[in-house]
Amino acid sequence: MQRRTFLCTLGVSCLSLCVPQITFAASKALVVYFSKTGEQYGVGVISKGNTAIVAEMIAKKTSADLSEITRVDDTYPKTYQALCDVAKDELTKKVRPKYSMSITDLSGYQTIFIGAPVWWGDWPMVMYSFFEQANLAGKMLIPFCTHEGSGLSEFDKKLAKACPKSRVGQGLAIVGRDAQKHSAKVDTALDGWLKKLAAQGVVF
Ligand SMILES: Cc1cc2nc3c(=O)[nH]c(=O)nc-3n(C[C@H](O)[C@H](O)[C@H](O)COP(=O)(O)O)c2cc1C
Numbered sequence: 001m002q003r004r005t006f007l008c009t010l011g012v013s014c015l016s017l018c019v020p021q022i023t024f025a026a027s028k029a030l031v032v033y034f035s036k037t038g039e040q041y042g043v044g045v046i047s048k049g050n051t052a053i054v055a056e057m058i059a060k061k062t063s064a065d066l067s068e069i070t071r072v073d074d075t076y077p078k079t080y081q082a083l084c085d086v087a088k089d090e091l092t093k094k095v096r097p098k099y100s101m102s103i104t105d106l107s108g109y110q111t112i113f114i115g116a117p118v119w120w121g122d123w124p125m126v127m128y129s130f131f132e133q134a135n136l137a138g139k140m141l142i143p144f145c146t147h148e149g150s151g152l153s154e155f156d157k158k159l160a161k162a163c164p165k166s167r168v169g170q171g172l173a174i175v176g177r178d179a180q181k182h183s184a185k186v187d188t189a190l191d192g193w194l195k196k197l198a199a200q201g202v203v204f
Helices: 003-016 050-062 080-093 125-133 155-162 176-181 183-199
Strands: 030-033 038-040 044-046 065-071 099-101 111-117 140-147 172-175
Touching: 030 050, 038 080, 050 065, 050 111, 050 140, 050 176, 050 183, 065 125, 080 125, 099 125, 111 125, 125 155, 140 155, 140 176, 172 176, 172 183, 176 183
Parallel strands: 030 065, 030 111, 111 140, 140 172
Antiparallel strands: 038 044, 065 099
């Protein structure tokens, strides 16, 4: 019996017996994301990144904490083409930029949603810094991305390879411009995905 079903069953039987309901609080989830403002493909100059919007929606729907990953000494250009060139160079050289994030103690989180834009068909290199340097062993990691055509780009497989001691859940790809312009569509996609993860017992 899945844990969720078990909890529901337990809740119903407790209620019918008029005994105070026992709940087993699952540990709080965390949503970690990297995202860029400035000029982005298909959306012009944006003040909140596409992935940031999706990350906030996930955190709200799951009552998770939220933590943005930023690059220390962020020298990324604010224009799209220049950013593409820098990102390509980082990918080619497999650089591991220094990162920072507001929540550094991850020990209390068993489930971590991890999101980023697809950059050249891959996670931005700063995300690999996080995968390799944060202690993610034993945790359930659930990838998501925003993109403009490439889809999930094997973010799940790449994450599993970078974090061999973690479990990796089913990922989700959202079209970047939908985050800016079609929030109802994103909302529906997130609900469907979270429902599937819940059915798999991954999130509650
Ligand atoms: C450097 C760079 C590389 C990109 N490479 C891809 C790509 O390979 N495939 C794709 O579908 N979109 C690509 N995009 C588009 C972004 O994934 C998309 O605009 C994303 O939603 C941006 O998210 P953000 O606003 O959170 O940074 C690229 C964008 C940038 C800036």
